[in-house]
Amino acid sequence: MTPMSTFLLASLLGADAAPLQRGVATEQASIHIEGFLQRLMPQAFIPQGTWWAAGLSMLAACLAVFAFINVFALFAVWLERKVSAHMQCRLGPMEVGWHGVLQTIADGLKLTAKEDIVPRDVDRILYVLGPLVVFAGVFVRFVPLPFGEHLIASDLNIGLFFIAAVGSVEVLGVIMAGWSSNNKWTLFGTIRAATQMVSYEVPIGLAFIAVAVCAGTLSLVSIVEAQKFSVASWFCFRDPFLFVLCLIYAIASLAECKRAPFDLPEAESELVSGFHTEYSGIRFALFFLAEYAAMYLVSAVAVVAFFGGWYTGIPAIDGIGAEGSGGIAMALGLFIKASVLIGKSIGIVFVQMWVRWTLPRVRLDQMMHLCLKVLLPIALVCLVGSAFWRLAFGRTFLFILPPSWFGA
Numbered sequence: 271m272t273p274m275s276t277f278l279l280a281s282l283l284g285a286d287a288a289p290l291q292r293g294v295a296t297e298q299a300s301i302h303i304e305g306f307l308q309r310l311m312p313q314a315f316i317p318q319g320t321w322w323a324a325g326l327s328m329l330a331a332c333l334a335v336f337a338f339i340n341v342f343a344l345f346a347v348w349l350e351r352k353v354s355a356h357m358q359c360r361l362g363p364m365e366v367g368w369h370g371v372l373q374t375i376a377d378g379l380k381l382t383a384k385e386d387i388v389p390r391d392v393d394r395i396l397y398v399l400g401p402l403v404v405f406a407g408v409f410v411r412f413v414p415l416p417f418g419e420h421l422i423a424s425d426l427n428i429g430l431f432f433i434a435a436v437g438s439v440e441v442l443g444v445i446m447a448g449w450s451s452n453n454k455w456t457l458f459g460t461i462r463a464a465t466q467m468v469s470y471e472v473p474i475g476l477a478f479i480a481v482a483v484c485a486g487t488l489s490l491v492s493i494v495e496a497q498k499f500s501v502a503s504w505f506c507f508r509d510p511f512l513f514v515l516c517l518i519y520a521i522a523s524l525a526e527c528k529r530a531p532f533d534l535p536e537a538e539s540e541l542v543s544g545f546h547t548e549y550s551g552i553r554f555a556l557f558f559l560a561e562y563a564a565m566y567l568v569s570a571v572a573v574v575a576f577f578g579g580w581y582t583g584i585p586a587i588d589g590i591g592a593e594g595s596g597g598i599a600m601a602l603g604l605f606i607k608a609s610v611l612i613g614k615s616i617g618i619v620f621v622q623m624w625v626r627w628t629l630p631r632v633r634l635d636q637m638m639h640l641c642l643k644v645l646l647p648i649a650l651v652c653l654v655g656s657a658f659w660r661l662a663f664g665r666t667f668l669f670i671l672p673p674s675w676f677g678a
Contacts, residue, residue, distance in 0.1 A: 331423040335412045343562040346619060347374045353623045381558075384551040392548065393450035400447030401549065401556035407440030408560045411567055414490055418580050418608030419591075422491065429490040430478050433571060434471065437526070440560070441467045444535070447557075448545035459544030462634060463528065463535035469641045470525040470532075476649040477519040480656045481575045484508055490571075494579030501583035502667035506576040509669055511656035516576045518649050520618075523568035525637065527561065530626040534634055569618035570611065577614055580607035 348363070348371060355362030363370025388397065414429030416422040426432050441464055448460025484505055485493045497504045506516040525532035536544035546557045573579060581588050587610075591603015632640070665673055 331413075335409065335423065338417070339409070339412075339559065339563045339566075342566050343559050344374045344378065346562045346565065347377070347558075349620070350623050350626075353620065354627045357624075357627050378555070381555040382552055386551045386553065389452065389548050391452045393452070396446045396450035397548075398553075400443050400450060401546075401553045401560075403443030403446060404440050405443075405556045405560045405563075407437065407443055408563045408567060410436050410439065412563075415567065415570055416490055416494065416574065416579070416611070417570075418604060418611050420604060421608055425489055425491045428488045430482060430488040430493070430571075430575070433567075434475055434478055437471065438468075440564075444545050447549070451545075451548040453548055455541045455543075456545050456547050459535045459537075459541045459547070462537075462541075463545055465634075466525055466528070466532060466534060466637060469638065470522040470645075473518050473522045473641065473645040473649040474526060476646075476653050477515040477522075478575070480512060480515050480653045481505055483653075483657055484512060484660060490574050490579075494574055494581065497578040498581045498588065499673065500667070501578065503673070504576060504578040504583075507668050508666065509656055509659040509663070511652040511659060512576070515649060515652045515656070516572070518645050518652070519572060519576070520621075522641070522645060523572065524622060524625065525641070527564045527568060527622075529561075529565070529622055531629040531632045532637055533626075533631060534637060537631060565619050565622055566615055569615040569622070572618055573611055573614040580611040582610055 351370070351373070352362040363373035366373040366376055388394065411433045413423050414426040414432050416425075444463045444467070445460050448456040448463070451457075481493060482488050485496045487493060487496075493505075501507070505512050507513065524530075528535050535541075536546070538544075541547070546554060549557065587606060590606055591600040663670070667673055
């Protein structure tokens with residue numbers, strides 16, 4: 271097994287990257303991956319250092335994340351229907367459940383019950399693997415993503431880099447799905463998707479580098495802790511260059527998720543359904559699930575990197591459940607902080623939906639022009655500017671005010 275594959279495997283299991291980088295055996299890493307389950311169950315039920323404890327830890331983390339993705343996808347589909355309807359002076363789903371809340375569940379049952387039709391001339395192996403790889407490319411990126419304080423599968427010390435790097439797996443799945451379908455429309459959608467997703471990863475990466483420079487770490491938990499002092503300490507307000515990079519990330523993340531106005535790979539007026547035209551039933555549902563999971567993922571990363579994570583900037587709220595508090599207060603603090611982070615993320619998801627039903631789809635040449643000739647040069651300038659700002663002014667809040675003004 272190569273060092274990179276060993277690192278990726280350990281990351282999937284929830285192990286910290288540091289022991290593997292120092293050449294420590296993978297067996298020792300099993301000690302690190304029990305932490306998630308140890309926080310859920312008493313130690314009496316999970317003897318430390320056992321292989322099955324590591325397996326249960328991995329299974330618990332995977333099931334928890336998978337359950338969250340499913341629940342969020344159901345909610346997001348319903349929300350998008352209602353948001354789009356109200357923006358067009360309509361009601362949206364109303365009949366199935368209160369205000370149509372059960373409509374998405376009915377649609378999900380329909381997708382799982384539909385016949386799995388496989389076209390005759392497809393490359394069957396790639397056709398079957400395509401949606402699985404796309405979903406896996408999104409699912410794996412949840413490993414270092416916190417859902418709140420202490421609610422994380424694995425706090426990797428290179429978490430931000432891991433999210434950016436593993437995102438390329440989704441591109442491979444899209445290419446596999448489109449190429450194997452043996453359809454010219456899926457091929458066009460595949461080429462568009464690969465071009466778009468690979469291109470917009472560059473400005474996203476530059477935004478991540480600027481955040482890492484400002485925080486001095488790639489750990490997502492440590493990045494949040496660097497913004498805990500007040501709203502003014504959030505990275506989007508640290509200096510004007512980071513504010514611009516926050517906007518660049520917001521635009522590029524829409525293209526990364528293939529959301530309007532960058533939904534060229536799935537342009538129904540041109541390509542039927544793009545790279546997943548030939549898919550139906552549960553395989554199509556996996557593409558659908560991956561899209562809404564990616565929407566939450568990029569929104570949560572934006573909250574962690576630029577908007578203070580689970581901190582509200584209100585000391586009375588942020589102090590609930592601090593160290594030394596009782597069990598009930600600590601549990602309440604965990605719940606509040608998780609609700610804050612997820613609530614902020616859903617707010618950004620709402621903006622993504624708002625943009626979808628407001629702006630028209632751009633042309634392919636306009637999409638590439640925006641990335642290579644607008645966002646990329648601006649991101650490079652802002653990265654250098656943010657580094658020099660930090661050298662000149664140090665750790666400042668609200669662009670020019672010192673941390674002492676906010677009790678930091």
